[in-house]
Amino acid sequence: VFPPEVRFASAKLLNKIFHCFSSYCYFDVTEIDGVNTNELYNAVQLYLSSSVSITGNRLSLTRAVNSSGFTFGLANNDSISDSFNGVSVLWEHVVTQRQAQSFSWRPLPDEKRGFTLRIKKKDKPLILNSYLDYIMDKASDIRRKNQDRLLYTNSRGGSLDSRGHPWESVPFKHPSTFDTLALDPTRKKEIMEDLQDFANGQSFYHKTGRAWKRGYLLYGPPGTGKSSMIAAMANFLGYDIYDLELTEVHNNSELRKLLMKTSSKSIIVIEDIDCSINLTNRNNSPTANGSVSRSYYDSEIRGGCVGAEEGGNTITLSGLLNFTDGLWSCCGSERIFVFTTNHIEKLDPALLRSGRMDMHIFMSYCSFPALKILLKNYLGCEEGDLEDSILKQLEEVVDVARMTPADISEVLIKNRRKKEKAVEELLETMKLRAEMNAKNGVLRAKVEEGEEEQEEQEKRALDSESPKEESEIEDGDNSCKEEEKIK
Ligand SMILES: Nc1ncnc2c1ncn2[C@@H]1O[C@H](COP(=O)(O)OP(=O)(O)OP(=O)(O)O)[C@@H](O)[C@H]1O
Ligand SMILES: [Mg+2]
Numbered sequence: 406v407f408p409p410e411v412r413f414a415s416a417k418l419l420n421k422i423f424h425c426f427s428s429y430c431y432f433d434v435t436e437i438d439g440v441n442t443n444e445l446y447n448a449v450q451l452y453l454s455s456s457v458s459i460t461g462n463r464l465s466l467t468r469a470v471n472s473s474g475f476t477f478g479l480a481n482n483d484s485i486s487d488s489f490n491g492v493s494v495l496w497e498h499v500v501t502q503r504q505a506q507s508f509s510w511r512p513l514p515d516e517k518r519g520f521t522l523r524i525k526k527k528d529k530p531l532i533l534n535s536y537l538d539y540i541m542d543k544a545s546d547i548r549r550k551n552q553d554r555l556l557y558t559n560s561r562g563g564s565l566d567s568r569g570h571p572w573e574s575v576p577f578k579h580p581s582t583f584d585t586l587a588l589d590p591t592r593k594k595e596i597m598e599d600l601q602d603f604a605n606g607q608s609f610y611h612k613t614g615r616a617w618k619r620g621y622l623l624y625g626p627p628g629t630g631k632s633s634m635i636a637a638m639a640n641f642l643g644y645d646i647y648d649l650e651l652t653e654v655h656n657n658s659e660l661r662k663l664l665m666k667t668s669s670k671s672i673i674v675i676e677d678i679d680c681s682i683n684l685t686n687r688n689n690s691p692t693a694n695g696s697v698s699r700s701y702y703d704s705e706i707r708g709g710c711v712g713a714e715e716g717g718n719t720i721t722l723s724g725l726l727n728f729t730d731g732l733w734s735c736c737g738s739e740r741i742f743v744f745t746t747n748h749i750e751k752l753d754p755a756l757l758r759s760g761r762m763d764m765h766i767f768m769s770y771c772s773f774p775a776l777k778i779l780l781k782n783y784l785g786c787e788e789g790d791l792e793d794s795i796l797k798q799l800e801e802v803v804d805v806a807r808m809t810p811a812d813i814s815e816v817l818i819k820n821r822r823k824k825e826k827a828v829e830e831l832l833e834t835m836k837l838r839a840e841m842n843a844k845n846g847v848l849r850a851k852v853e854e855g856e857e858e859q860e861e862q863e864k865r866a867l868d869s870e871s872p873k874e875e876s877e878i879e880d881g882d883n884s885c886k887e888e889e890k891i892k
């Protein structure tokens with residue numbers, strides 16, 4: 406009977422009157438906000454999934470791609486109550502049919518989904534903002550827990566994928582953990598505590614005005630567990646890993662773009678930092694003792710670029726330092742930088758100065774406590790399983806044998822079905838190594854002695870300015886040839 410305008414106006418009026426007298430206010434969180442996906446909707450869905458799984462009777466059940474867990478959800482038009490800081494609220498999952506669209510840039514789903522949050526009017530100013538922040542945090546925690554870690558690489562060079570992303574990712578399933586890592590327990594505890602403090606340190610970093618990031622430099626001989634340690638760190642904190650292949654990055658701005666596209670709660674790794682940037686092939690030649698006399702800095706100051714002669718790679722040290730330290734490094738938060746190297750002495754002092762890499766971790770040859778961890782992991786040997794005499798022999802020989810955990814695990818894997826044989830063989834191998842090291846040590850000492858003597862002779866010869874000079878040059882030439890042969 407009434408025209409639609411009047412009907413609409415009266416409905417609106419009734420609604421207003423109802424809301425005036427109601428002690429509640431309502432917030433709609435729709436799945437799609439205009440044309441964009443509403444992040445809050447996904448967050449609420451995940452957040453409710455944890456409490457719904459316990460109390461709900463009829464639930465939706467999903468498993469996302471790359472996820473190792475199931476997600477419970479509130480069924481259509483069902484509701485659940487929740488409480489936050491002592492205030493109760495009610496969530497309702499509202500699903501309605503969407504009216505036929507005349508035209509849309511993007512096909513929209515047939516159903517319109519959303520959550521409605523009901524809060525008492527008097528509670529609204531008390532909790533609304535903090536409650537929503539809490540939900541977002543909790544949801545990202547759940548997401549990380551459910552989802553497999555990802556390992557990203559930039560091996561495609563500078564090219565972008567269809568979504569404009571420079572990183573490629575695969576599920577990260579490295580089984581290394583701090584339990585399986587053979588490392589001195591005190592050192593291990595120290596590192597784990599440091600990581601935990603970092604992960605819980607948001608307010609500390611905020612209070613002290615520091616960017617929420619931390620740098621670790623892992624150095625030591627090959628096979629001592631540097632890469633395993635990175636995997637253990639990622640598994641411990643539940644972070645993704647970005648494995649940065651520096652040789653694939655062409656210039657500083659590309660490096661910056663890569664950094665901008667990394668997410669928070671991640672570990673950014675540059676393995677073998679001394680090899681990633683070409684030090685030796687630049688026009689500076691190594692000095693006599695094999696170390697490189699100039700730093701990355703020098704080449705940059707002189708206008709040269711690191712590795713510029715080869716493949717147009719123009720990353721400079723300052724670019725790299727800006728990557729880890731500069732203003733750009735704070736474009737996300739909660740990030741860990743890990744550099745690894747086999748030769749710390751080759752690194753530029755600028756990279757090592759205090760405050761740059763917060764922790765320098767030396768991964769060394771296997772020690773006795775580390776050996777016990779390997780024996781437990783590989784053979785299941787607990788304390789007391791092995792005879793005291795054997796343990797004592799192992800303890801005596803392990804330091805002089807200078808074997809890496811990788812070497813030791815090879816021996817143990819070979820005989821992992823026969824515990825006794827494995828330990829016996831390990832002891833034998835260690836003794837052999839120890840003997841060899843002792844012999845080499847004596848040899849080296851002799852060579853050094855010889856060198857010293859030769860130097861003395863040369864000095865004396867120079868001092869007396871005798872006509873011996875020729876033979877000296879010859880000597881020098883010969884040693885050069887020798888060096889070349891070795892190379
Ligand atoms: N500390 C360790 N604890 C347990 N396993 C180890 C340890 N170190 C090495 N390993 C074993 O040896 C193998 C090689 O270790 P890893 O790749 O971590 O060494 P790395 O220090 O990264 O060597 P590189 O310098 O050559 O990269 C791994 O598969 C791992 O099983
Ligand atoms: Mg490695």
